[in-house]
Amino acid sequence: MTSNEDKKSSFQEFKLDQDNELRFEVESKNEKVFLTLKSGKAEVFGTELVKGKTYDFTSGAKVAVYTWHGCTIEIKGRTDVSYIAKETPMVTYSNCHAALELMRIEAEKDNKKGPTTMVVGPNDVGKSTVCRILLNYAVRMGRRPIFVDLDVGQGQISIPGTIGALLIERPAAIDEGFSQEAPLVYHTGHKSPQANVALYTMLVTQLSNTVKERLEVNKKTRASGVIINTCGWIKGTGYEQILHSARAFEVDVILVLDQERLYNELIRDMPNFVKVIFLQKSGGVVERSKSVRSEARDQRIREYFYGTIKNSMYPHSFDVKWSEIKLYKIGAPALPDSCLPLGMKAEDHLTKLVAITPNPGILHHLLAVSFSEGDDEEIISSHVAGFVCVTNVDIDRQIITLLSPQPKPLPNNILLLSELQFMDSH
Template sequence: MTATSSSRQVKLDRECELRIEVGENSPLRLRLLNGTAEIFGTELPPEIWLNFPPRLKFAIFTWHGATIEMDSGPDTSDYVADETPMISYVNVHAILQARRNKAKSSSSNDVESSQGPRVIVVGPTDSGKSTLSRMLLSWAAKQGWKPTFVDLDIGQGSITIPGCIAATPIEMPIDPVEGIPLEMPLVYFYGHTTPSANVDLYKLVVKELAKTLGRQFTGNCESRAAGMVINTMGWIEGVGYELLLHAIDAFNADVVLVSGQEKLCSMLKDVLKSKPKVDVVKLQKSGGVVSRTPKYRQKSRSYKIREYFYGMSNELSPHSNVASFSDWTVYRIGGGPQAPRSALPIGAEPAADPTRVVPVNISQDLLHLVLAVSYAKNQEEIISSNVAGFVYITDIDVQRRKITYLAPSAGELPGRILLLGTLTWLET
């Protein structure tokens, strides 16, 4: 800790929470001295110091009362709140538990009745969607279930880097510092941080992920009964709303949790009333949710990419490798040559095909881009294939036809087909 850090104790009454924003420049240490408390559904171990990196925002909640000891720098801020929506959140958890138990006790041959809850969390930007998702997952894992977490928020990315949608089984309550475990994520590369860059492609990758999970669930009654929790992005108007409906449909969601917006809840109830098996529930947004500026979001994206290569506290050592132009085939999805106006019917506009797979010449344009390594064996498989991981291009030598890139580990890449979008990163 810095010389100016200070240690103090905070006493929390029952059903209160301590909301903390760790400062930009110094980490925070804290421990639970007595009582019980949790961070987003994960219990704090008694008497053990936990280290939180700078810029983290979180809340410690206690059901029965607790004392917390904190050791923080001068730029960390915190306050205690006694009004929280936790009772309503835990009530939702209890209903989901009942559905899981019912699914588990039904015949595994009946796919419909042995399917646990498929929960989708929706709401505007900064309404606490990922926090709510995390709580529901951690509470379920604590009771022995292995729910699947699906993250459709390409802007921030809880499971992997931004620009992707992903899913992973949650077998343990989520670590308050380390976040989502990455043993077996299923990742599809979209390549941009906003769906408006290519709406058709976004829908396509969402559908592919849903199809793959559907196949996995068919052969695994434990995962099927545990169900899934789906986190969505905060774009809820116009095309964003259309994409929400598309996701509800693709994943066959049967519980829609609307965080903090009356209008969206009303619209969804109206449009989904033809589906009697879908419950739309409005939940209050937590007062602890902090609004993030576009600049802050941009920074978060950059940190998330850095974390992929270097780890949260620089504990990983990525490798700088060199490949020949001939070792890789690079593609992007969308665009492609447009038909000339003369070849089109009168009045028709030339349009690029949003899901066309286009080969890309390796050039200086790839510098500072993050590329995905696809499991596809050929061009035809690219759209339906998930990705193995990512590389960051640090140098292109056109004369020698060599690419220098950063990868999480040394050795051959797991595939020769790489995908590019608009994900850039300047390593600092």
């Protein structure tokens, strides 16, 4: 082993001055890096580190440890990058939090809805990190905000191919993110909104209505407000989607990361009572290649079934007869206008249910388990109970084998096909 490798893999101690950030990345497969706060105070994306406790990070982790007052940190294990940054946007993010907190205090006095904040910007500018910081700061003030994720590509709340909402009651775990209890999840079945814009728009509206109902019934959450993460599609129809989401959720504040053009367009197009604020992205943000993104998607799906290294889960595998399930996909092939019934619009077919007979083509695909018992429209627009993955299709016996987080029976026999696939390598 060369002395250079030796240096990296032994342990390093970092002394941070106030308002500094230690950034490190773990890329190598099967590599583990251990972090301990030795003295002072520090936080990771708004979650406080406990002094003396050791946190471990595995391959793919990109971590920023920030300190307001100064601290000493020890790292054991091989990092691919590790450096101290003296320039960080944390003070700006903290100011945003303070402004939102003032709005919450006002809302509480008048028993009104607290601020609904939407974070927008292109891919890889740190939108989900800003959401996480703002949510963590809110929870540390005793708030109970709702986190809404409209980014189908990454799927922070459930798996990719979904949008959803989650009540945040405690800070995110340093290494695992927010606890996923009882999330509200809607299935789009695609890894980008472009694949079926009509469906995406419809589900965003549906999700916004459900979130508003939740704000009505819970006083504490109503004052705490909502923080919305969006996808990086910001031009053309993507921009229209941002406007639609902003209207549907009745946003009060839009934080624009790193994109002045988008900031100026929103100032032009949003009503005056919506505050549009431009924020710098963090210098620690890393651009992700297509393959890294797709690897992150696979990882999210794997964790859905198998849990994380810390919290392993043991999924179930069972057979289901074709006759016991109803399998659909959303979106029929388009008909030319001349063939359409009078008064029907061409995009209507995008939000139609199409029945599917199980076939080898669905192998490795994810299926959403619907909650709905109702008609087609209700099946498309109702939230889902969870997901299963097709691991085998037996045509002769007319049976499919499913990988499922829960034992059988399925909570419902209505299943919706997702374009996302998962190769189960366990």
